[in-house]
Amino acid sequence: MPDLPPLIDAQLFERGADGRPSLLAGRERDTGRVVFPLPDDPERFETITLPRTGSLWSWTVQRFRPKSPPYAGSEAFEPYAVGYVALGDMIIVEGRLTGAALDSYRIDMPMMLVTEPFVMADGETRTTFAFAPIGNDAR
Amino acid sequence: MSDVFIIGAGIHPFGRTPARSGLQQGVYAVRQALAGAGLEWRDMQFAFGGSDAAGKADTMVSELGLTGIQFINVANGCATGGSAMFGAYSTIKSGEFDLGIAIGFDKHPRGAFDPKPAEWGLPEWYGETGLMLTTQFFAMKIQRYMAMHGITSNSLAAVAEKAFDNGVLADHAWRREPVDRETILNATMVSDPLTKFMFCSPAEGAVALIFASERRARELGLPAVRLRAAAVRSRPPGSFEVFAPALDIARGSSPTVIASRAAYEMAGVSPEDIDVAQLQDTETGAEIMHMAENGFCADGEQEAWIAEGRTRIQGSLPVNTDGGCLACGEPIGASGLRQVYENYRQLTGNAGARQVPGAPRLGYSHVYGAPGVSAVAILER
Numbered sequence: 001m002p003d004l005p006p007l008i009d010a011q012l013f014e015r016g017a018d019g020r021p022s023l024l025a026g027r028e029r030d031t032g033r034v035v036f037p038l039p040d041d042p043e044r045f046e047t048i049t050l051p052r053t054g055s056l057w058s059w060t061v062q063r064f065r066p067k068s069p070p071y072a073g074s075e076a077f078e079p080y081a082v083g084y085v086a087l088g089d090m091i092i093v094e095g096r097l098t099g100a101a102l103d104s105y106r107i108d109m110p111m112m113l114v115t116e117p118f119v120m121a122d123g124e125t126r127t128t129f130a131f132a133p134i135g136n137d138a139r
Numbered sequence: 140m141s142d143v144f145i146i147g148a149g150i151h152p153f154g155r156t157p158a159r160s161g162l163q164q165g166v167y168a169v170r171q172a173l174a175g176a177g178l179e180w181r182d183m184q185f186a187f188g189g190s191d192a193a194g195k196a197d198t199m200v201s202e203l204g205l206t207g208i209q210f211i212n213v214a215n216g217c218a219t220g221g222s223a224m225f226g227a228y229s230t231i232k233s234g235e236f237d238l239g240i241a242i243g244f245d246k247h248p249r250g251a252f253d254p255k256p257a258e259w260g261l262p263e264w265y266g267e268t269g270l271m272l273t274t275q276f277f278a279m280k281i282q283r284y285m286a287m288h289g290i291t292s293n294s295l296a297a298v299a300e301k302a303f304d305n306g307v308l309a310d311h312a313w314r315r316e317p318v319d320r321e322t323i324l325n326a327t328m329v330s331d332p333l334t335k336f337m338f339c340s341p342a343e344g345a346v347a348l349i350f351a352s353e354r355r356a357r358e359l360g361l362p363a364v365r366l367r368a369a370a371v372r373s374r375p376p377g378s379f380e381v382f383a384p385a386l387d388i389a390r391g392s393s394p395t396v397i398a399s400r401a402a403y404e405m406a407g408v409s410p411e412d413i414d415v416a417q418l419q420d421t422e423t424g425a426e427i428m429h430m431a432e433n434g435f436c437a438d439g440e441q442e443a444w445i446a447e448g449r450t451r452i453q454g455s456l457p458v459n460t461d462g463g464c465l466a467c468g469e470p471i472g473a474s475g476l477r478q479v480y481e482n483y484r485q486l487t488g489n490a491g492a493r494q495v496p497g498a499p500r501l502g503y504s505h506v507y508g509a510p511g512v513s514a515v516a517i518l519e520r
């Protein structure tokens with residue numbers, strides 16, 4: 001499986017034997033409620049991995065460069081899509097969207113989790129997660 | 140227990156005033172409110188005041204007078220003004236004091252807000268990778284709402300068009316030029332489906348409201364409106380809020396829905412009774428969704444309401460008669476009190492060119508903000 005640039009956060013996801021990522025989340029031991037990102041509280045939360053596929057719940061396009069901080073991306077700005085994806089019947093996760101034209105996303109579109117390179121302002125690349133359309137919806 | 144009345148109101152024009160600090164704008168609003176009511180600062184027994192980004196309210200005593208007043212600073216994000224008002228309401232209602240003031244002011248730099256992840260209990264990557272923007276939240280909430288309930292972009296634009304038309308008529312508004320619907324729709328897209336004319340901007344401004352008990356209001360003989368309800372509520376499970384890396388699959392209601400219900404119950408009135416409403420319009424979709432969340436119509440009915448002009452000043456339920464946040468901008472600490480100021484002017488018949496016809500009796504105001512808080516007030520003439 002290919003090496004990736006360092007993860008932007010070590011607690012964000014893990015990669016299976018096939019190299020594909022799964023987001024890490026917490027399941028509250030008392031209530032069964034699933035939360036993302038994984039809280040640093042193993043007594044209260046059991047670590048679980050989230051389904052890799054789901055459907056697009058909502059979306060938009062970030063068309064101006066966010067203020068830094070907190071934004072850590074490079075000065076050269078390209079608009080990007082963001083959305084919420086319902087992963088099975090577990091949780092709805094927000095992330096960047098990739099793999100399709102900015103105005104081609106549609107609610108209920110089938111989506112899958114992918115890794116995505118993210119270039120920081122200092123030129124270093126980190127690996128984050130994103131969601132991409134599955135099958136015919138992909139570009 | 141006393142009923143609570145608003146007997147005076149002052150405002151510093153919203154927008155940009157480079158020559159005055161946020162605190163100075165607050166002092167301006169206080170002086171205007173006092174002058175209008177024929178009262179002195181030393182008559183005030185208590186004050187609640189706050190800003191989100193423009194300093195500590197209680198320092199304005201050095202301008203207004205060192206009377207030893209009980210002055211409580213309020214810092215509650217977007218609900219700062221609403222919380223100051225709730226403080227004043229409770230103080231009078233309890234009988235502790237019978238005359239006091241609530242003040243909200245702010246002054247923000249240009250452009251979108253730039254929150255820090257750690258201050259919101261969020262990991263750094265959420266901000267670093269460009270997910271921590273209020274504009275994204277508002278866009279994604281209305282994007283889904285449009286798909287679920289058949290709201291069109293034309294209605295988004297109609298709400299902005301109305302806001303700018305009303306702003307032309309409001310002395311305290313920031314944007315006082317009409318903008319037509321085509322221009323709004325074809326303007327630069329900020330966060331799909333919202334163009335730049337569909338978002339409000341951070342701004343500056345200040346509002347002061349004078350509160351009195353029923354007995355004191357009668358003695359003073361000033362134009363007075365009764366505060367029938369004041370409710371501040373935080374978020375219930377399953378609500379969709381700003382800065383959420385994930386949402387529960389089981390969807391719930393919203394802080395607005397529960398604050399609204401609480402306020403109607405306190406006031407003993409229902410949505411059909413309301414004559415004029417000021418609803419949080421951070422962007423045009425928010426006004427549309429808040430019409431339903433505050434009980435004025437069912438989800439999806441806004442499309443017909445807007446097409447028929449029902450929320451315009453001459454309509455059956457005028458909404459955001461001073462142009463709301465879209466025309467006035469959003470100085471966080473002052474924004475919620477501006478809505479109450481506007482209802483006070485409307486109910487006392489002093490709203491000038493934007494006066495709602497037919498002598499409105501009940502005014503409703505609703506402010507919403509991060510991380511999921513809503514404040515609702517109902518005023519009665």
